[in-house]
Amino acid sequence: MMSRRAFAQGVALLALLPAFSLAPSAHAAGEPRRGGTLNAIIQPEPVSLTAAVLAAAPTGIVGGNIFDGLVKYDLALKPQPELAERWETSPDGRTITFHLRRGVTWHDGKPFTSADVQWSLEHVWKPLNPRNPALFRNITSAETPDPHTVVFKLAEPSVALFSMLNGNGAQILPKHLYEGTNVLTNPHNAKPVGTGPFVFKEWVKGSHILLERNPNYWDAGKPYLDRIVFRVVPDGAARAAGLEKGDIHYAPLSPIPLRDAERLAKLPTVKVGTQGYDWLSPWLYLDFNVDSRHFKDARVRRAVAHAIDREALIKLVWFGFGKAAISPVPSTLAAFHDLEVPKYPFDPKKAEALLDEAGLKRGPDGTRLTITHDFLPYGEDYRRTGEFVKQSLKRVGIEVTLRGQDTAAFTRRVYGDRDFDLSSSWSGSFPDPQLGVARLYSSAFAGKNIPWSNGSGFRSAEADSIFKAVESEPDPTKRIQAWKRFQVLAQTELPTLPLVELRFFNVYSSRLRNAVTRGDQIFGALTEAWLDEPEKKN
Template sequence: MRGAAALLAVALLGGTGSAMAQDAAKAGASTASAEPAPKRGGTLTAIIQPEPVILTAALNSAAPTGVVTGSIFDGLVDYDSKLNPVPALATSWETSKDGRTLTLKLRPGVTWHDGKPFTSADVKWTLEEVWKKIHPRNQATFAKVISVDTPDDLTVVLHLSEPSVAILSSLNSNGAQVLPKHLYEGTDILNNPYNNKPVGTGAFVFKEWSRGNYLVLERNPNYWDKGKPYLDKVIFKVIPDAAGRAAALEKGEVQYGVLSPVPLKDAERLSKLPTLRVSTAGYEWLSPWLFADFNVERPQLKDPKVRQALAHVIDRNTISKVVWFGFAQPATSPIPSTLAAFHDAGGISYPVDLKKAEALLDEAGYKRGADGTRFSLDVDYIPYGDDFKRTAEYIKQALKRVGIEANVRTQDTAAYTKRVYGDRDFDIAITWFAAFSDPQVGVSRAYLSGAVGKNIPWTNGSGYRNPKVDAQLTAVQGEADVEKRIQIFKDFQKTVLTDLPSLPLVELKFFTVEAANLRHPAPTGDQVYGSFRDFWFEDVKAN
């Protein structure tokens, strides 16, 4: 999905998808042709599903939180369609020749939604107290930052023990969300009331959260980007039922939905409606992949032979084409193929081979009993929609072929994350991560051992502890030589694909559904977590 306007995998859809491809092309080319002047006014109603657990992406990197808060908080940078950083709260940045100093110049005149000035002190405090201590990804991304200077209110100087090329890949509002120091300093950060009534610097101000129903954001009249936003209000509606989401879009009750908001089988039908557009553009920064975490602390899953056996049972082609309707492709590594420079499975693969799976299970001491059963496992899936549930149901059926009974369990997001990352009360957990534009940012967290059992969502769920891998993932944080860094990641892939604490399943191809009269510039590479500041309706009166 790398590129300026990644389109749907037409081949995987069996030759369909032409209408969707056309709409994606139109969406991606929206700035290429002459556009009328944006119109002020109107309310955008968007889908948010599932409902966020928290409204502060600096503390929880879950996708629903990122989708909502991208309009409340600005990032230090944004990313264009080619994932190059462009100015946002930071107007410029400079790296020293030795790569150990990064200087950011901040935008003057920016205020928090409560009227307090946004300054370098906010960035310094957030980096030291939140990114380096709490954030599930940034503990690794900013690990080499040893001190932060603020010579004036608009200058931030990061001093690093070693160069860190990944930092500039993670400075947008989702990757490194800056919190207001004056509202957080000296408080219990994780339980601060502003986590759920956020005060940001963005184009929209948080107004109301009716849990289970909707979230309301209103236009920021004091936004630094004068004249924006164009919309008066954004309403995020919680619509748990997948068919209900499709109907709401079709009827025009909602005008925007990201991260594949409707059942995959409905996407092609909706794309043919003149009132809607469907596009896969705007997800380039994510590089998402779906995987199964094996709880390596469980008796049956401690032995790598058992985990390898399970890998030989699960058909990733079937998951891609049947379970995900072609909106995915088989994954061969935890580093997705979209990160082409780093991706290398090292010749390690697990093709479907039931005989080999049976033999490995026998060797591990788990022979079939009189009833043909070897053992049973609980399978928990991230509760983000029917596609994830179908993945769990497929795995259940696949494991049954080699004598393993599986019980698929359903729970809400809060219960799921606590079960996997806190209580560790699971056998197999199915989830998806974003690798982002550098595997140090998105992949390392799934294998570093430091976060195991600390109830930090979206980190190492398998419980895998390997000093060699910890050393590799620590080494890339400060390696300035590009080729050496790539080689470390390739060696890392060979190790984890052999030990197999997690099984990569598929690389996901998310899509967005939006109203045809909704206008905005061509999607940026991180549009899914971006701001609605540039969105407007052609016919404001109709909205």
């Protein structure tokens, strides 16, 4: 358990953040400097570089610099033109016409056309989208009257669609390199060819991923950087040291131990900021394997919920970078969030009573049952979350064996083989819960080996009917009511236990300008970023 001194350091870090957060205009003054190599951190190392087939954060961070989307999102999360210069929606909401940017080429020189969008919809977004394929299955067809126009025909109006059309949520793949192949095993998933501001050059496993400036980028004069090197640095202390020395300029997704962030934020050469995650709305949760021997019983799941002190978890493990979660729809999605869901306050006595009621009495050594907990292998904060859960459950007689592994093994075990009792992970909710929340509870995802989907194995006809209804419901009030019904159901059955609404941070070199210019920056390109001249040493 973390010491009081460590907690005090975390509180001090929160006090520092307003002074050090990078507002979009913090370094906007002055002419951008062209050239230079941005040294960045990617941790853990991605399994793939193509978000179209894998919704993992490291994949999105790197791939966001290689691929453009039809749209991008500004700091208010409003869609802005990217590959689509403009668009119109018919009065009945069932036809959307996109006018594509002319003169755009793939990194191999082939022209980007409406055929690429049409093919990606039919062969990637609909059958393979790892977040919400139903969102795209609602698009019955994509017509291509000419190379620069694509017309989506929808079965029903879709309120959520325009929240998932960036280069991460609806990644467009080059038809000429994927057509006739197995999309999931195509070698270009590891050697991507996009239309974005940076071109993939090499991936040296265990070392780095190199991207170079696209000299033919459609946005003339950009990007400003010559190259980005995403370095794989598994050790948190080494990442902190690289940032402190100035060897690393950019490190997203809470890249260093929180105790180191407090120290680095005091340095004049380092900045800490929390912007660029608005599109994501991340939350941390536990998945119960509802098919496992003990967690089939909802009373045992509720007992675990009462055994964990979320406020202590946030303070002692996450240094205050979060808020206690009471629902699978975070409070950041204010219109949808329901305050009246069943709640499970920290109450060890209640937990013990539920375990007794479920027939899990303490044995001679005080143990009621023994389980495994597979924690997300994304660094020290997730390992320490696992340790916190282990200590919390031990107090009520549940012995926990922590199991660490690499990302590929973790996703296969949890979402494919389903060989676990309890797992911990985080996911993005995105601007509409249809995009990020439904996949965690939908029967359609259970046991399908789709990472960051329904890991618990929860199957509910009532939940599925709600998801189906919100897909085509145009009335915002009715959609909100439906999502509130779902939240009550989810928190009653409790296949997944919300723990923390996360507040991720980035660590930057003070030389890096315009690192955050959009609301989906975490998965967006560093098109506007540039490096100031290093200070001369006497």
